[in-house]
Amino acid sequence: MSTMMVSQARPAAAAGARVAVAQPLWVRVTHWINALAAILMVLSGWRIYNATAFFDFRIPNSITLGGWLAGALQWHFAAMWLLFVNGLVYLVLNVATGRVQRRFLPLSPRAFMADFTAALRGHLSHDDLTVYNAVQKAAYVGAVVLLVLLVLSGLVLWKSVQFPLLRTLLGGYEIARRVHFLAMCGLVLFFFVHVMMVILVPRTLRTMIRGR
């Protein structure tokens, strides 16, 4: 727990009081690496999707990454290492430091509904940024689940022969393509809501940069 506290109290804080770190360094570092990796993956992924669009629309090429299919694939299969290794570090540290239990649990549907209604009414407090409300917990856990699903379905698309169990679980190659795409949609939705909330509560951006 000592790592969660800053060693020196800021002058503005009450005398002798220690200001809790809302986001430890490793969370901040992995957060921003993940943001970069996910953006690279999504933008290059859009270009890859355009090569054979399976829904009735294409993503405008001007907002994709890679310039053409081979370039997009190169970005995608480079950024995947960043996403994967960084994600692994994030998950391992979350479990090892006990942050999962501390910040994400307990998470009940009832608490989620209560906080969700409060949020819609503008009654949700953000006074203490070291504590997530239930909507935040659900959103962040949801984003992690989507990222894991993206990696797993991506593995089926990349290595369908080498991971037969995973391939079967995801319904085969063609279904896995759709799962991969829909999980991306979910992540993009999260991204926009996430950024919107940061704009509404700008102090959270500071905690993700400076820690408190």
Next chain:
Amino acid sequence: MSLRNTVRPTVELSALDRRFLVKEAERLLPMNARRRFLRGGITLGGLAMLTGCNVTDTKMAETLLMRISRFNDRVQGWLFDPTRLAPTYPESMITRPFPFNAFYDMDRVPEVDGESFRLQVGGRVRQPGSWTLEQLASLPQQEQITRHICVEGWSAIGRWGGVPFSVFLQRVNADLSSKYVAFRCADDYYESIDMPTALHPQTILALTYDGQTLPPEYGFPMKLRMPTKLGYKNPKHIVEIVVTNDYPGGYWEDQGYNWFGGS
């Protein structure tokens, strides 16, 4: 270098003509024109974080991405289990008609005379020489109904028959410790694969499609069928096979596509 600039018409052309010109140029100039993949790519991607995006940075990014792609080749070679089989399907699941796909249109499919055709075999083999189609047909044959997966994302299930490639390599006494098997094709396509994939039990030198002699649009006189590889790794209209230790590259790989290109 933008492709559009290189083919700017000197006379007034209709929009349709212009589109045809661009399409034609894309076909003729795949190398240079398509290598622009990063130009614009980074900036248009809205990646403001990669600040000061000038030509040098672009070149550096291009080199770095190419290096990571070669690193991925090694990882994929390491992940490849030579005994793991690609799924097979019942005949009822065959995609009909099976899609034609090449770097040219159907009317440009090469015409190969089966009677006079000779497959050339060379490189690190103890019995180099040439093979007639009849000789190849007399070797042990194997059939498979497998999924062809294109790098573009789409897939289709087809039925191929032919000589298990490992049998063929043993017949010509190939040095199986060599790194690569390279292919030259009648349509000027060229391709190469790793030896473990060449020896995979589902890798076949396909002479038939759906029980018939391999039709021209699917690669007559022969295609290397590998359900563990993406479509572009499966060369059609093969005229020469070379076993080698010198990296031979491939038509699409030399433009930026991943060399391992498979599962």
